[in-house]
Each structure stands twice: as C-alpha cells, then as structure tokens.
Amino acid sequence: xxxxxxxxxxxxxxxxxxxxxxxxxxxxxxxxxxxxxxxxxxxxxxxxxxxxxxxxxxxxxxxxxxxxxxxxxxxxxxxxxxxxxxxxxxxxxxxxxxxxxxxxxxxxxxxxxxxxxxxxxxxxxxxx
Amino acid sequence: xxxxxxxxxxxxxxxxxxxxxxxxxxxxxxxxxxxxxxxxxxxxxxxxxxxxxxxxxxxxxxxxxxxxxxxxxxxxxxxxxxxxxxxxxxxxxxxxxxxxxxxxxxxxxxxxxxxxxxxxxxxxxxxxxxxxxxxxxxxxxxxxxxxxxxxxxxxxxxxxxxxxxxxxxxxxxxxxxxxxxxxxxxxxxxxxxxxxxxxxxxxxxxxxxxxxxxxxxxxxxxxxxxxxxxxxxxxxxxxxxxxxxxxxxxxxxxxxxxxxxxxxxxxxxxxxxxxxxxxxxxxxxxxxxxxxxxxxxxxxxxxxxxxxxxxxxxxxxxxxxxxxxxxxxxxxxxxxxxxxxxxxxxxxxxxxxxxxxxxxxxxxxxxxxxxxxxxxxxxxxxxxxxxxxxxxxxxxxxxx
Numbered sequence: 001x002x003x004x005x006x007x008x009x010x011x012x013x014x015x016x017x018x019x020x021x022x023x024x025x026x027x028x029x030x031x032x033x034x035x036x037x038x039x040x041x042x043x044x045x046x047x048x049x050x051x052x053x054x055x056x057x058x059x060x061x062x063x064x065x066x067x068x069x070x071x072x073x074x075x076x077x078x079x080x081x082x083x084x085x086x087x088x089x090x091x092x093x094x095x096x097x098x099x100x101x102x103x104x105x106x107x108x109x110x111x112x113x114x115x116x117x118x119x120x121x122x123x124x125x126x127x128x
Numbered sequence: 129x130x131x132x133x134x135x136x137x138x139x140x141x142x143x144x145x146x147x148x149x150x151x152x153x154x155x156x157x158x159x160x161x162x163x164x165x166x167x168x169x170x171x172x173x174x175x176x177x178x179x180x181x182x183x184x185x186x187x188x189x190x191x192x193x194x195x196x197x198x199x200x201x202x203x204x205x206x207x208x209x210x211x212x213x214x215x216x217x218x219x220x221x222x223x224x225x226x227x228x229x230x231x232x233x234x235x236x237x238x239x240x241x242x243x244x245x246x247x248x249x250x251x252x253x254x255x256x257x258x259x260x261x262x263x264x265x266x267x268x269x270x271x272x273x274x275x276x277x278x279x280x281x282x283x284x285x286x287x288x289x290x291x292x293x294x295x296x297x298x299x300x301x302x303x304x305x306x307x308x309x310x311x312x313x314x315x316x317x318x319x320x321x322x323x324x325x326x327x328x329x330x331x332x333x334x335x336x337x338x339x340x341x342x343x344x345x346x347x348x349x350x351x352x353x354x355x356x357x358x359x360x361x362x363x364x365x366x367x368x369x370x371x372x373x374x375x376x377x378x379x380x381x382x383x384x385x386x387x388x389x390x391x392x393x394x395x396x397x398x399x400x401x402x403x404x405x406x407x408x409x410x411x412x413x414x415x416x417x418x419x420x421x422x423x424x425x426x427x428x429x430x431x432x433x434x435x436x437x438x439x440x441x442x443x444x445x446x447x448x449x450x451x452x453x454x455x456x457x458x459x460x461x462x463x464x465x466x467x468x469x470x471x472x473x474x475x476x477x478x479x480x481x482x483x484x485x486x487x488x489x490x491x492x493x494x495x496x497x498x499x500x501x502x503x504x505x506x507x508x509x510x511x512x513x514x515x516x517x518x519x520x521x522x523x524x525x526x527x528x
Contacts, residue, residue, distance in 0.1 A: 004442075014436075014439065015443065017516070020516055022521070031518060037468075037483065038433070038468070038479060038481075038483040039433070040517075040518050040519055041518070042518035042521075058516055058517060058518040058521060059516060059517070059518070060431065060432075060433055060516075060517040060518060060519045060520075061433050061436070062433055062435035062436055063435060063436060063439050065433075066436060066516065
C-alpha cells in the first residue's frame with residue numbers, strides 16, 4: 001500500500017472507517033466544522049445511564065478527518081461521559097500512530113465534535 | 129492494470145528517446161561547455177547551441193532569444209524581477225493575474241519591498257482574464273504585466289495575443305508563463321506578442337531541473353544571478369548540459385508529434401468529460417469548456433472532499449491532482465497552509481465547496497482503456513464518500 005504521509009493506522013481507518021453512519025433518535029449529536037479547510041464532522045451518541053453505548057459519525061473531510069472521527073468513536077464506546085471527555089485530541093492522534101503537522105487540527109475537530117455531542121446530550125437531559 | 133497516471137499537469141515522464149540523448153552528456157561528453165578551447169568542451173558547447181536552436185524553433189523564436197535556467201520558477205523570477213528592475217525608471221506598477229502560479233504570485237511581496245506596486249487582475253468564472261479589469265488597472269505607471277498562457281489546474285487558455293496587443297499600445301512589457309502550453313500545443317511567441325515567456329521541458333517529456341526563458345531581442349532585463357558569463361550573461365553558472373540536451377530532444381519530439389498527440393488527447397478527454405458528467409451527480413466542471421488544454425479535465429463534486437477522493441483514486445491505481453485545501457500543503461508545519469486553491473477561489477468557487485476539486489491531465493501514453501477504467505471506478509468512490517458526508521445527508525433531508 002502506498003502509505004504517503006499517513007500512518008498505516010490512519011489509512012486503515014480511512015479505508016475501513018469504524019462506526020460510520022447515523023443513529024436515529026441519538027441522545028446527543030455534535031456537528032462541528034473547520035473554516036480553514038472546510039471539514040465537517042458530525043458525531044451521534046447513544047447514552048444509557050452515563051455510559052456511551054453506541055457512537056457513530058459522518059464526516060466530510062480529508063483522510064485524517066475521517067480517520068480521526070473513526071478512531072474517536074472507537075475510543076469512546078463503552079466509556080462513561082466523564083471518561084470520554086478526558087480523551088484529548090492528542091490521544092486520538094496518538095491512537096492513529098500520529099498525524100502530519102498540518103493535520104493535527106483534524107483530531108482537534110474530533111475532540112470538539114465529542115464535546116458538542118455531550119453538551120447536546122446534557123442539554124436534552126436538562127443538565128446543560 | 130498498471131497504475132494510471134493522470135497528473136501530467138504536474139510533470140511528465142522523460143521520453144526514452146530524450147533519456148538516450150541525455151545519457152552521453154553525463155559521462156562520455158562531460159566537458160564544460162565554456163571550455164571551448166579544448167575538445168572536451170567543444171562537443172557539449174555545440175550540443176547546448178543545438179538544443180537552444182530547437183527550443184527556439186518550438187516557440188518560433190531566434191536562437192539568441194532562448195536563455196536556459198534551472199526551472200520554470202527561475203524563469204518566471206528572472207523575467208519578472210529582471211524586467212521590473214531594468215525598467216523601474218519608467219514606472220513602478222506591475223500587474224499579475226489572479227490565477228498565476230506561486231512562482232509569479234509569491235514575487236509580489238518581494239517586489240513591493242523594492243518599492244514596486246503590485247496589483248492583481250480578475251478572471252471570469254471560466255478563468256479567462258477580465259480585459260476590462262486589465263484596462264482599468266493598467267495605468268500610465270504600469271511597466272509590466274504577467275499573465276500565464278494556460279492554467280494547469282483548470283486548463284483554461286488565456287487570450288494572450290489580444291492582451292499583448294493592448295499592452296503594446298501602452299508600451300507595457302508582457303511576460304507570460306508558458307509552462308502549461310509550450311511543447312503541449314503549438315506556441316508562436318512572435319504571433320502571441322509577448323516579451324518573455326517561460327518554457328518548461330519537464331511538462332513535455334523532458335527532464336526536470338532545467339527550463340528556458342524566451343526573451344525577445346532587445347528586451348531590457350537585469351540578471352539577479354551574478355557570476356560567469358554563461359547564457360549571454362543572463363544566467364551565470366555552469367550549464368546543465370544533459371538537461372539542456374534533453375530539453376532540445378523533447379522539443380524536437382514535441383514538434384514532430386504535436387498533431388497526432390492533440391487529436392488523441394482531445395478524443396480521450398472528450399470521453400472522460402462525457403463519462404463523468406453522465407455518471408456523477410452534483411459534478412461541476414471548472415475552466416473554460418472549449419478554450420482549454422487538450423487532455424485536461426477538472427471538476428469538483430458537491431459533498432465530496434478532494435483529498436479523500438484523491439486518496440481513493442490512488443488506492444485504485446489512479447494518480448490525479450486535487451485543489452483541495454487539505455491536499456495542498458500536507459507537510460506544512462501547521463494548518464496555516466490549508467487554504468483552498470487560489471485559482472478555484474478566483475474563478476468563483478466558494479472555499480468550502482472547492483475542497484472537492486480534482487483535475488485529470490492526460491498524456492501521450494494514456495489509452496481509452498485507462499479512461500474507461502477510471503470511469504468505471506469513480507462513481508463507486510463518490511457514492512461511498514457522499515454517504516459518509518453530513519453535508520450530503522443535510523441536502524437529502526432538508527429541514528433536519
């Protein structure tokens with residue numbers, strides 16, 4: 001495989017994105033965009049108690065943006081909300097085997113999408 | 129099927145005949161072409177002269193009007209800085225088009241630091257120069273205008289002859305970057321009426337690391353490279369003899385084969401356009417539909433991001449180019465390099481939309497079978513990326 005500037009892990013998540021799709025009647029939805037490059041990420045959460053039991057995403061963006069979204073859903077599934085909120089963009093990038101410097105913002109976008117989705121959940125629950 | 133190369137606007141492979149012509153000048157004929165008093169220098173010296181003659185023929189110039197340089201970027205710098213500095217007593221205003229290559233655009237700040245005033249001329253939605261804007265901005269103080277002959281990202285060919293006539297009437301010098309056209313389509317610098325024009329051999333199956341500048345006889349130009357007296361004093365430094373010989377050979381082949389090549393490329397790109405437009409929803413072609421480089425097709429697809437499309441095409445064995453912000457400067461130190469293509473922005477494509485842009489540039493060795501393969505693969509990739517796109521979801525489910 002021609003790897004180019006991306007790690008094998010990034011390319012794997014780009015080619016075989018985990019949890020791509022949407023959750024009907026999601027408990028929390030977060031959509032964020034990066035005006036610099038036009039990427040848009042949308043994260044859907046299914047939450048039972050305070051645990052994320054399912055997460056799906058849809059992303060308009062580059063390879064790093066798709067891989068970051070995919071990895072984020074993998075990292076947060078099964079975690080409590082607080083545990084998920086403690087996952088930083090660096091952790092997403094690290095789990096992907098690193099991102100090129102200009103692509104670090106893709107992992108930031110994923111972290112932001114997660115925060116917005118959890119905020120949305122809290123708002124719906126009257127906790128926001 | 130082997131890999132399919134549809135990125136000839138980026139560079140072309142060296143023709144085997146060009147390589148064969150170059151090889152002796154690396155080792156057997158290694159002499160310095162300036163050493164004309166010894167046998168070792170005479171052969172390379174003659175070879176450089178012959179290549180200069182052939183390059184001149186390629187663009188209908190005189191042999192003495194061709195200066196060899198190290199790259200098209202260097203040719204553009206030599207022409208623009210050289211003409212500006214040599215003619216600064218006549219005025220200080222310089223105009224570039226909005227869709228120039230970075231090797232032209234990025235001279236603006238440096239020229240401003242020298243006291244020049246740089247302004248940019250608009251293009252229409254097809255990428256054709258807005259002549260009214262040029263006429264308005266070409267004030268009495270204007271000494272130089274630089275407008276590329278063809279844009280390699282969107283394929284549009286500019287009305288250089290018409291622009292040159294207007295500028296000549298006002299005694300304004302005219303440089304044109306011919307990187308996209310010289311060696312690809314017939315170019316006649318006398319007919320076009322330019323003062324200087326950049327010629328880039330690696331765009332027509334010649335080697336990289338060498339280029340040329342056509343410089344009209346009598347044009348006043350200051351060299352910014354100080355050293356020996358090679359290239360009539362305009363470009364100091366020992367000549368890249370193998371590269372120059374290869375450029376000459378590439379120019380000769382280009383002249384001999386241009387007719388057949390144009391016919392083939394036109395046929396292939398027509399099929400590509402037809403196939404893409406009939407099989408892909410939300411596709412928008414960029415550049416002028418007719419006044420464009422043969423073998424070139426550029427487009428953007430709503431809801432599909434360019435780098436992802438480029439990566440999937442690459443994984444399917446297809447090399448292409450993207451004007452996507454995310455593909456533009458991948459190795460930049462941070463995301464400040466992530467700007468949508470200035471060319472697409474100039475032709476009116478909103479930045480958030482032009483991230484889906486792709487350009488296919490075909491070459492002499494591409495086949496109809498390759499075109500059909502690309503057409504068979506691309507709809508599936510587009511469908512996959514659209515299904516992943518929240519923007520597409522929104523468009524399909526308005527009100528959500």
